[in-house]
Amino acid sequence: MNYPETAMTIQETSIDENLNNYAAENSPEYLKVSLAAAMTLGMVPGLFYRNACLHCVNVLLTYNDGCRANCAYCGLQKSREGNYNDKSFIRVDWPAFKTENIIKRTLEKKDVIHRICISMITHEKAKEDTFAILRNFSKNLHCPTSILLTPTILKHSDIDKFKEYGADMVTVALDCATPELFDEYRGTGVKGPHKWDKYNDTLDYSVSVFGKNKVGCHLVVGLGETEKEMIFRIQDVRNKGARSHLFSFYQEKGSKLDSHPQCPAGQFRRVQVARHIIDYDMSHAEDMEFDNSGKVIDFGIPFKDVAKIVETGTAFRTTGCPGKSEISACNRPFGDSSPRNIRSFPFELNASDIARVRKELLEYE
Ligand code: SF4
Numbered sequence: 001m002n003y004p005e006t007a008m009t010i011q012e013t014s015i016d017e018n019l020n021n022y023a024a025e026n027s028p029e030y031l032k033v034s035l036a037a038a039m040t041l042g043m044v045p046g047l048f049y050r051n052a053c054l055h056c057v058n059v060l061l062t063y064n065d066g067c068r069a070n071c072a073y074c075g076l077q078k079s080r081e082g083n084y085n086d087k088s089f090i091r092v093d094w095p096a097f098k099t100e101n102i103i104k105r106t107l108e109k110k111d112v113i114h115r116i117c118i119s120m121i122t123h124e125k126a127k128e129d130t131f132a133i134l135r136n137f138s139k140n141l142h143c144p145t146s147i148l149l150t151p152t153i154l155k156h157s158d159i160d161k162f163k164e165y166g167a168d169m170v171t172v173a174l175d176c177a178t179p180e181l182f183d184e185y186r187g188t189g190v191k192g193p194h195k196w197d198k199y200n201d202t203l204d205y206s207v208s209v210f211g212k213n214k215v216g217c218h219l220v221v222g223l224g225e226t227e228k229e230m231i232f233r234i235q236d237v238r239n240k241g242a243r244s245h246l247f248s249f250y251q252e253k254g255s256k257l258d259s260h261p262q263c264p265a266g267q268f269r270r271v272q273v274a275r276h277i278i279d280y281d282m283s284h285a286e287d288m289e290f291d292n293s294g295k296v297i298d299f300g301i302p303f304k305d306v307a308k309i310v311e312t313g314t315a316f317r318t319t320g321c322p323g324k325s326e327i328s329a330c331n332r333p334f335g336d337s338s339p340r341n342i343r344s345f346p347f348e349l350n351a352s353d354i355a356r357v358r359k360e361l362l363e364y365e
């Protein structure tokens, strides 16, 4: 299992056997739960580093024969060796539990849990099972549901159904900033099924169904794009009426990109600030300035306003679907870095965190 550093402290290795029959069962009766969510729900014992309290339960469809796609950076890619149920995803393990127990535990944590998210995978059963799970959640849970869509297996009418069955928000994981990188890492370059145009069409159509600011787009920083390419992608997503949720690329052991380096901290910090400015309509990518290698040298707003953004620290926190406030309920603790070198902060930054990100923002390698 890939769990390189102590993001969360596991006090015991055992998982409650009454709740868990993992490895052998499939969705919709079973779902994988992110380790952080499983800890929050009391299904796995452990403590969060710096009390990185979670407000979103992230669940993932599970099938013994796994995801059919082959995305080069993903821990669930079909060509990665090992049993699907033992594979990590965005750095952490995802133990499987009965869906009915996840609902029960989520209701017991009503005060803390402000959202639940169903992540689809590329599998012939995934669409119908997501409909069934969504209807179950809409009927039985207190909180809104997000769906992380797999456009490759969806038609426009399916997006309509997600809305009809009670989804509050949907997200498309474009992940790559450019069509070339997308094709190399998710499409023909890895003999994968995904297509750039299909993903963008799903993003457009989703905004027409769910409305402005009710659709997200996952983007992974550091797959080989320049800062300028990523920032213009974020602007394009914003022009569609959606907002971007950033991840710093992190090597998933055993994936095709397990030796690809993580991007420099300065690159991620500048993209975080630019995303904040674009997604909250303070400026546009067209008004920003870049050096010859595509690095940001001017954010298109007065320096004092950039300084204010840095001081508040919000731009550096995990971005995702909101909870009761605009701050992301989905804080994915340490999903893109170790807790010793945090990229997306799952909690409010303290003075020493602010000093660190300010320094990193000015690092040009
Ligand atoms: S479709 Fe999603 S889960 Fe499947 S390999 Fe690609 S990124 Fe991973």
Ligand code: SF4
Binding pocket: 056, 058, 116, 117, 118, 146, 147, 148, 170, 171, 216, 218, 245, 319, 320, 321, 330
């Ligand atoms: S940001 Fe979080 S809650 Fe929203 S779709 Fe992505 S994983 Fe789900």
